[in-house]
Amino acid sequence: QVQLVESGGGLVQAGGSLRLSCAASRSIFSFNAMGWYRQAPGQQRDMVAVITTGGNTNYADSVKGRFTISRDNAKNTVYLQMNSLRPEDTAVYYCNAQGMHGLFNAWGQGTQVTVSS
Numbered sequence: 001q002v003q004l005v006e007s008g009g010g011l012v013q014a015g016g017s018l019r020l021s022c023a024a025s026r027s028i029f030s031f032n033a034m035g036w037y038r039q040a041p042g043q044q045r046d047m048v049a050v051i052t053t054g055g056n057t058n059y060a061d062s063v064k065g066r067f068t069i070s071r072d073n074a075k076n077t078v079y080l081q082m083n084s085l086r087p088e089d090t091a092v093y094y095c096n097a098q099g100m101h102g103l104f105n106a107w108g109q110g111t112q113v114t115v116s117s
Contacts, residue, residue, distance in 0.1 A: 035098075
């Protein structure tokens with residue numbers, strides 16, 4: 001198994017930026033994929049951005065052009081750079097890691113992002 005710890009959330013005004021970090025307890029080099037998901041109150045948890053071990057990325061339509069996911073294998077960390085934030089981006093953001101061949105599916109504890117109008 002792997003432990004994930006998110007950081008970087010907070011309160012920001014609309015139009016502002018935040019960078020989320022997700023540190024893994026061990027090497028992420030062999031992970032199948034890592035990603036960010038978010039869940040607003042009363043809503044389901046939705047995919048925001050995913051990056052595969054090969055560096056391929058996928059984004060939710062609502063964040064394309066504003067958010068960027070990246071990974072630093074040397075630091076065992078995945079980042080989510082969020083620009084031009086909107087009030088509708090307000091949610092708890094969760095980091096996810098998936099092992100090869102379904103070996104594991106791990107979640108972090110979540111970090112709150114609040115965007116004020």
